[in-house]
Amino acid sequence: METQGFKKIYTKITQITKATCSLQASGIGYEEMATVNGRLAQVVKLQGDNVTLQIFSGTEGIPTNAEVIFMGRPPVLKVSEELAGRFFNAYGEPIDGGPEVEGEVREIGGPSVNPVRRKQPSELIATGIAGIDLNNTLVTGQKIPFFADPDQPYNQVMAMVALRAKADKIILGGMGLTNDDYLYYKNVFDNAGALDRIISFVNTTENPPVERLLVPDMALTAAEYFAFDKKETVLVLLTDMTLYADALSIVSNRMDQIPSKDSMPGSLYSDLAKIYEKAVQFPEGGSITIIAVTTLSSGDITHAIPDNTGYITEGQLFLRRDSDIGKVIVDPFRSLSRLKQLVIGKQTRKDHPQVMNAAVRLYADAANAKTKLENGFDLTDYDVRTMSFAREYSNDLLAIDVNIDTTAMLDTAWDLFGKHFTKAEVGIKQEFVDSYWPE
Amino acid sequence: MEENKMTTGKVSGIIANLVIVEVDGPVSQNEICFINLAGVRLMAEVIKVLGNKAYTQVFESTRGLKVGEPVEFMGHMLEVTLGPGILSKNFDGLQNDLDTMVGTFLKRGEYTAAIDVDKAWDFTPIAKAGDVVVAGDWLGEVKENWIGHKIMVPFKFEGKYTIKSVKPAGTYKASETIAVITDAEGSEINISMIQKWPVKMPIKAYTDKPRPFRLMETGVRIIDTMNPIVEGGTGFIPGPFGSGKTVLQHALSKQAEADLIIVAACGERANEVVEIFTEFPELDDPRTGRKLMERTTIIANTSNMPVAAREASVYTAMTIGEYYRSMGLKVLLLADSTSRWAQALREMSNRMEELPGPDAFPMDLPAIISSFYARAGYVFLNNGSTGSITFIGTVSPAGGNLKEPVTESTKKAARCFFALSQQRADSKRYPAVDPIDSYSKYLEYPELQEYLAANIAPDWLGNVLEAKNILLRGKEAYEQINILGDDGVPIDYHLRYWKSEVIDFVILQQDAFDKIDCSAPIARQKEMLEKVLGVCRADFDFDNFEDVNPWFKRVINVFKQMNYSLYQSEDFKKYETELAEVIKERKVA
Numbered sequence A: 001m002e003t004q005g006f007k008k009i010y011t012k013i014t015q016i017t018k019a020t021c022s023l024q025a026s027g028i029g030y031e032e033m034a035t036v037n038g039r040l041a042q043v044v045k046l047q048g049d050n051v052t053l054q055i056f057s058g059t060e061g062i063p064t065n066a067e068v069i070f071m072g073r074p075p076v077l078k079v080s081e082e083l084a085g086r087f088f089n090a091y092g093e094p095i096d097g098g099p100e101v102e103g104e105v106r107e108i109g110g111p112s113v114n115p116v117r118r119k120q121p122s123e124l125i126a127t128g129i130a131g132i133d134l135n136n137t138l139v140t141g142q143k144i145p146f147f148a149d150p151d152q153p154y155n156q157v158m159a160m161v162a163l164r165a166k167a168d169k170i171i172l173g174g175m176g177l178t179n180d181d182y183l184y185y186k187n188v189f190d191n192a193g194a195l196d197r198i199i200s201f202v203n204t205t206e207n208p209p210v211e212r213l214l215v216p217d218m219a220l221t222a223a224e225y226f227a228f229d230k231k232e233t234v235l236v237l238l239t240d241m242t243l244y245a246d247a248l249s250i251v252s253n254r255m256d257q258i259p260s261k262d263s264m265p266g267s268l269y270s271d272l273a274k275i276y277e278k279a280v281q282f283p284e285g286g287s288i289t290i291i292a293v294t295t296l297s298s299g300d301i302t303h304a305i306p307d308n309t310g311y312i313t314e315g316q317l318f319l320r321r322d323s324d325i326g327k328v329i330v331d332p333f334r335s336l337s338r339l340k341q342l343v344i345g346k347q348t349r350k351d352h353p354q355v356m357n358a359a360v361r362l363y364a365d366a367a368n369a370k371t372k373l374e375n376g377f378d379l380t381d382y383d384v385r386t387m388s389f390a391r392e393y394s395n396d397l398l399a400i401d402v403n404i405d406t407t408a409m410l411d412t413a414w415d416l417f418g419k420h421f422t423k424a425e426v427g428i429k430q431e432f433v434d435s436y437w438p439e
Numbered sequence B: 001m002e003e004n005k006m007t008t009g010k011v012s013g014i015i016a017n018l019v020i021v022e023v024d025g026p027v028s029q030n031e032i033c034f035i036n037l038a039g040v041r042l043m044a045e046v047i048k049v050l051g052n053k054a055y056t057q058v059f060e061s062t063r064g065l066k067v068g069e070p071v072e073f074m075g076h077m078l079e080v081t082l083g084p085g086i087l088s089k090n091f092d093g094l095q096n097d098l099d100t101m102v103g104t105f106l107k108r109g110e111y112t113a114a115i116d117v118d119k120a121w122d123f124t125p126i127a128k129a130g131d132v133v134v135a136g137d138w139l140g141e142v143k144e145n146w147i148g149h150k151i152m153v154p155f156k157f158e159g160k161y162t163i164k165s166v167k168p169a170g171t172y173k174a175s176e177t178i179a180v181i182t183d184a185e186g187s188e189i190n191i192s193m194i195q196k197w198p199v200k201m202p203i204k205a206y207t208d209k210p211r212p213f214r215l216m217e218t219g220v221r222i223i224d225t226m227n228p229i230v231e232g233g234t235g236f237i238p239g240p241f242g243s244g245k246t247v248l249q250h251a252l253s254k255q256a257e258a259d260l261i262i263v264a265a266c267g268e269r270a271n272e273v274v275e276i277f278t279e280f281p282e283l284d285d286p287r288t289g290r291k292l293m294e295r296t297t298i299i300a301n302t303s304n305m306p307v308a309a310r311e312a313s314v315y316t317a318m319t320i321g322e323y324y325r326s327m328g329l330k331v332l333l334l335a336d337s338t339s340r341w342a343q344a345l346r347e348m349s350n351r352m353e354e355l356p357g358p359d360a361f362p363m364d365l366p367a368i369i370s371s372f373y374a375r376a377g378y379v380f381l382n383n384g385s386t387g388s389i390t391f392i393g394t395v396s397p398a399g400g401n402l403k404e405p406v407t408e409s410t411k412k413a414a415r416c417f418f419a420l421s422q423q424r425a426d427s428k429r430y431p432a433v434d435p436i437d438s439y440s441k442y443l444e445y446p447e448l449q450e451y452l453a454a455n456i457a458p459d460w461l462g463n464v465l466e467a468k469n470i471l472l473r474g475k476e477a478y479e480q481i482n483i484l485g486d487d488g489v490p491i492d493y494h495l496r497y498w499k500s501e502v503i504d505f506v507i508l509q510q511d512a513f514d515k516i517d518c519s520a521p522i523a524r525q526k527e528m529l530e531k532v533l534g535v536c537r538a539d540f541d542f543d544n545f546e547d548v549n550p551w552f553k554r555v556i557n558v559f560k561q562m563n564y565s566l567y568q569s570e571d572f573k574k575y576e577t578e579l580a581e582v583i584k585e586r587k588v589a
């Protein structure tokens, strides 16, 4: 190690809390990395000569005479083509038994892109899932989470989306992933013959939670290397961001900060935004698209974590089990892709926006009819028709097992309109009705 | 001599972007300083002083900063540079020109000039030698894009001055002297096209600030018709995420009848700023035929940019607005989202371990918000002409719950309340402005009432209030139908409900992404409201409630086709005729 000679070593800790330790030291940089008896730590506070270090794996068993070595640099990742196909822990160390990656040393969590050097996202990402492509079309450079209860198959859907998305690189940032889910991803990618396009940074439930805080920055530093330096299309999967935010609250709590809503730190919005805003379309061609998972507790989206996420991301995808058809669907009411209007009706058929809106509106009428029925009222003829429309719409288009192209999705929707409704009930612009209304 | 010595200091503590500096001389609250980080100068602002310790918030990442690093204090507060060349620019929250920055990634410590001082402008004098002038008086004018950009006596100048000379018409660099004025003691002062002003101080170069009274057309029906905003008015748009705050603000920035638009993207998504500077250079301003970008200035401090600069960004935007208002222009200032600004204040206040107020926001949040909104307004300038800043901010309430400090404080400060409802957004009834909860206090102003009567129609206000009433009665009927069942209520309830739905679908809902429907001039709004009220006032003949829904759907459908057609085009008239026929089928003579 060439910098060994410059490293400063200390052995006198003056204060230890659950997450941090303090000592006297000078010439230390803010956010500099250190090891405390071999455990990785980072400078979180400097006051005169007093330095406070956050120890990622916790302070259990740390003695006052622990050996503290400062590294003279913030956390880094070595980037090169060698990253492709490799699996790393939260510190960027290989966990697949392979050799250390050689490459250029980059600080993680680096500066953001100048907004005027961005390009407006414009490339549609086709997934074959109509609940996404038809109603909530994804675009390269977008950031969007799945909002899902922990028992929903979000990891499966995300893996499916990733593989169909035709990305040059898929970077998995796993936070608090169970070992089973980690192996699931590995298997799916392996079976698809995609392992050489995958890079993983994984913190499993077996690792200390605070280590997770490094995972998104590691994943996104690698992503920036491929998207900016190599001009590739990069898809970053972050699962589960709720566990990331939980780690933030653990740290701020241990450092005695005043919590805001739901015991989350007051800076939650900025902390999450710094991660998600790494999603970008570069004018030179490369892009970073972020698909994340935010697990909910019993569907509550007003909790600070999904709430702040919703304010940052460009939409969200809700999964829901539709008991009428016995399948998991992409919920058309609460899901939203903010960037869809950049591509729908432009890269897809012209009638796309209107068909999408009309179908969702009719689906909403069906939901009202259903409520009526549950409240014991008689249904009108229209109510009955909306409900049978809703069942078929759900099964043929919203279910996550659908895999067709967008034109087929639009044709299916017109067939359903023609089967259940009059033209006036559907209320679409005349020129489209003239072209597509089934006879 | 001692006075001229700049105060310096040394870094003594660092917690994220709060840096404590030990100083060797006087410092003032909000003074700007530069902290050295291995040769890079990081800009910071003093936010508290305790003994010889100045607490500063750094406008950049402090990663790698060390204790003991030198700090230089500048002797002034955070200032913006004012002069020709601001229009059409993309600035960050501290007014750095984003386009002249080098590289793809923002480098900390890179500060770029807001204005090109070497750029030459065609100057025409307005004042002449011998005139007595005060701060804000117009000395001359240059053409900036299409506006007459006034060169003024700098706002910092106190008292009266006499003009000694003004340059004749000609081309001069922004930094050149274009006038010489003398103060009471007779000392001469050279004036260029450029001046500076501290952003946290309001510019008060006006004689009077009356209650605003002129309608500001936005082309958005639910605003212009139902809850109008006025030139110099204030409004806010609270709403849960995804309910359409940004889309509504973008619609206003495209369509509003203002001379210039300042968009402050405050802690929101970078892609939304990209959308503006990608699309606006292509879009036409319907009133001038110029490109929209020519009247637009962007202050972008997106969510991934430094938090402290986020707070500064709204002040930077407001100060630029005040500068142009002093030229007698109609300025529309939009800030998305003021909640992010409040959160920036909260982050800092927590770091300084201040006693927190509700939801951990600083105690003085309501005061900060109301004094900011108070900077908007309609003013009479020294020379009798008028100018205005209309300010509309968005609010992003935590959990979508309007009972939170930022929404509540803003409600006290702003006069229009455009509440976006989750339910309306979910059912894609855009813009999702809640028709019952939202209001415009200006509708109660006799000044505006007179203006509407004179400029739209004498019965306009009556029509608007009638429409609001029908909406309310429709909602009540709907609730009754839900409780008692479709056949448990008289048919009249169904009619009442569906009449309110006609107003909802035809007047309230508007497709922001449709080329034609996105913007409706006031004449068109007037005609549509009258037509819709025609339906609402009529009696219709139905025996069976089951027939009500399909017939009204047909009515709504034809109305919507009208909204999608060019005003008074062939198509428009065709649907108008069709509508009359459909109505005849059921109307009781």
Ligand SMILES: Nc1ncnc2c1ncn2[C@@H]1O[C@H](COP(=O)(O)OP(=O)(O)OP(=O)(O)O)[C@@H](O)[C@H]1O
Pocket (backbone or CB within 6 Å): A310, A311, A312, A336, A337, A338, A339, A341, B239, B240, B241, B242, B243, B244, B245, B246, B247, B248, B268, B396, B430, B431, B432, B510, B511, B512, B513
């Ligand atoms: N007037 C409208 N017409 C059609 N669609 C709309 C309209 N307003 C909003 N939408 C839809 O809603 C989406 C979200 O709108 P928008 O981005 O304005 O929400 P927001 O309130 O600003 O959310 P956030 O608080 O997260 O920034 C848009 O991408 C668009 O799909």
Ligand SMILES: [Mg+2]
Pocket (backbone or CB within 6 Å): B245, B246, B247, B268, B336
């Ligand atoms: Mg928004």
